[in-house]
Amino acid sequence: MTAMNVHAVRSIYRFEMSRWFRTVGQSVLSPVISTSLYFIVFGAAIGSLMEDIDGVAYGSFLVPGLVMLMLLTQSVSNASFGIYFPKFTGTIYEILSAPISYLEIVLGYVGGAATKSVLLGFIIMATATLFVPVEIQHPFWMLTFLILTALTFSLLGFIIGIWADGFEKLSLVPTLIITPLTFLGGSFYSIQMLPEPWQTLTLFNPVVYLISGFRWSFYGISDVGVGISFGMTLFFLGLCLAVVARIFATGYRLKS
Amino acid sequence: MPPILSITNLAKTYAPRPPRQAAFEALKNVSLDIQRGEIFALLGPNGAGKTTLISIVCGIVTASSGKVTVDGFDNVAQYREARSRIGLVPQELHTDAFESVWKTVSFSRGLWGLPPSPAHIEKVLKDLSLWDKKDNRVMTLSGGMKRRLMIAKALAHEPNILFLDEPTAGVDVELRKDMWNLVRTLRAGGVTVILTTHYIQEAEEMADRVGVMSKGSLILVEEKAVLMQKLGGKQLALHLTSKLDAIPASLSGYKLTLAAGGTDLVYSYDTKGERTGITALLQDVAAAGIRFKDVETKESSLEEIFVSLVREPRP
Ligand SMILES: Nc1ncnc2c1ncn2[C@@H]1O[C@H](COP(=O)(O)OP(=O)(O)OP(=O)(O)O)[C@@H](O)[C@H]1O
Numbered sequence A: 001m002t003a004m005n006v007h008a009v010r011s012i013y014r015f016e017m018s019r020w021f022r023t024v025g026q027s028v029l030s031p032v033i034s035t036s037l038y039f040i041v042f043g044a045a046i047g048s049l050m051e052d053i054d055g056v057a058y059g060s061f062l063v064p065g066l067v068m069l070m071l072l073t074q075s076v077s078n079a080s081f082g083i084y085f086p087k088f089t090g091t092i093y094e095i096l097s098a099p100i101s102y103l104e105i106v107l108g109y110v111g112g113a114a115t116k117s118v119l120l121g122f123i124i125m126a127t128a129t130l131f132v133p134v135e136i137q138h139p140f141w142m143l144t145f146l147i148l149t150a151l152t153f154s155l156l157g158f159i160i161g162i163w164a165d166g167f168e169k170l171s172l173v174p175t176l177i178i179t180p181l182t183f184l185g186g187s188f189y190s191i192q193m194l195p196e197p198w199q200t201l202t203l204f205n206p207v208v209y210l211i212s213g214f215r216w217s218f219y220g221i222s223d224v225g226v227g228i229s230f231g232m233t234l235f236f237l238g239l240c241l242a243v244v245a246r247i248f249a250t251g252y253r254l255k256s
Numbered sequence B: 001m002p003p004i005l006s007i008t009n010l011a012k013t014y015a016p017r018p019p020r021q022a023a024f025e026a027l028k029n030v031s032l033d034i035q036r037g038e039i040f041a042l043l044g045p046n047g048a049g050k051t052t053l054i055s056i057v058c059g060i061v062t063a064s065s066g067k068v069t070v071d072g073f074d075n076v077a078q079y080r081e082a083r084s085r086i087g088l089v090p091q092e093l094h095t096d097a098f099e100s101v102w103k104t105v106s107f108s109r110g111l112w113g114l115p116p117s118p119a120h121i122e123k124v125l126k127d128l129s130l131w132d133k134k135d136n137r138v139m140t141l142s143g144g145m146k147r148r149l150m151i152a153k154a155l156a157h158e159p160n161i162l163f164l165d166e167p168t169a170g171v172d173v174e175l176r177k178d179m180w181n182l183v184r185t186l187r188a189g190g191v192t193v194i195l196t197t198h199y200i201q202e203a204e205e206m207a208d209r210v211g212v213m214s215k216g217s218l219i220l221v222e223e224k225a226v227l228m229q230k231l232g233g234k235q236l237a238l239h240l241t242s243k244l245d246a247i248p249a250s251l252s253g254y255k256l257t258l259a260a261g262g263t264d265l266v267y268s269y270d271t272k273g274e275r276t277g278i279t280a281l282l283q284d285v286a287a288a289g290i291r292f293k294d295v296e297t298k299e300s301s302l303e304e305i306f307v308s309l310v311r312e313p314r315p
């Protein structure tokens, strides 16, 4: 009986999805509203004063960055909450005593969180088309970046959820790290617009590569080479997988 | 037949959590074999290590040393095989708040890798009188209902071994009887049941064997009947019509004491013996001219045995 416990993965996945659909109003509405606000403020009000960037109107330029912004924050918050909550209520006992491997636990929780983020990404893109023209030159790569990023940051959220031992810590990493990195990672501007030394420093921000590659799949313009973006995306995915594997190898914060 | 659960030299020291919490040795070298189909009751005062022992077997806590096999499968190396046989009803009420009863019970079945079976879930919910609540959100259930829901979740995946960690805590008398009946039904269906309890009456009522834990050690494992017989002699009390000042010399051959200020004559005897000596005693009592208005026999209960076992020696 070493085969995968498919029923278990499906159960956890469904459970996570049904938690989302139960509160689908809040889950979808708040990102949609904040994206719309960004478009109204940055796209329409300020954007009209901005020059085109590499031949792309500022409003359109914003779309991939905003989708990434939402994707990262929602992946982290969804996945961290998904695993933190059973720890908090104690229902984790059932997961720990079930005949399931750690890989299956991760597939269920992270798969669920990543699915929600990807769906949300589509919803935000659809919202964006109401405000600005959007073009997707490389749909395959757009999907690839979308899914890989959603997976990576859902894994990161999962790690945070396991590490957190209080609700404060749960929101600490997103507010302290994810949001600044995203804002400073070129969501709203091309990093070529930055003066030195900021332009070089920015290259240490992992989010730059995600946004740049994602934007390339839309308009064919990028801050860094798309190959590098793709490589970095895979690198971060691998890094998160390694951390998760390490956590489970030691039972860290799950078992005493 | 080999035991269905075999625990060998199991020990657990909880890691220290500086600065406030020192390391704690919660389990010391515990060995125990559970036979297929038996009902085993684990007794012991708060903090004895009962929940720790169960948690290690179920995979929630990692052992510091020792070995557990479930139906021959090592519970760490072959955790899938081992855990798929086990159902756990933990001591604390841990439930999802927002899901429906039906969904949360079906979820458990899925976690154990079994295909959906609405018929089985329906049977389990009906057995636990939760059928009319199946569409309710879990948070709308009463405490006793939640306790039953936890049992339903464990039974949803058809375990061979069921752990019930204080199943009747916070459960009313009638429900407790239902619970006992349920356990008997499960046993009749071949399920091995291991339960912990603080109610001695419960162990006395249901268990085939009893284990007593104290301060991390299993200090005694015994057939319930043997235990009660071994430690529990019987007493016959004669309530006298008139007070006696001393036991007459003609009765000095019997183990008699005077109680209740001389109105009770108490005879201690051993039920294991061929003859208890009661007939002879009663004849000699009559011959001595002692009259009694009532008789009463008393057996020491598990409770008394238990208390005498775990009581701290007085300094
Ligand atoms: N996670 C933990 N970390 C540190 N110490 C623990 C932990 N869990 C339990 N202990 C300690 O281990 C000892 C045994 O606890 P356990 O829960 O096994 O007792 P128990 O016999 O089930 O008691 P009760 O009858 O109160 O349920 C207790 O002293 C407890 O404080």
Ligand SMILES: [Mg+2]
Residues within 6 Å of the ligand: B050, B051, B052, B091, B165
């Ligand atoms: Mg306990």
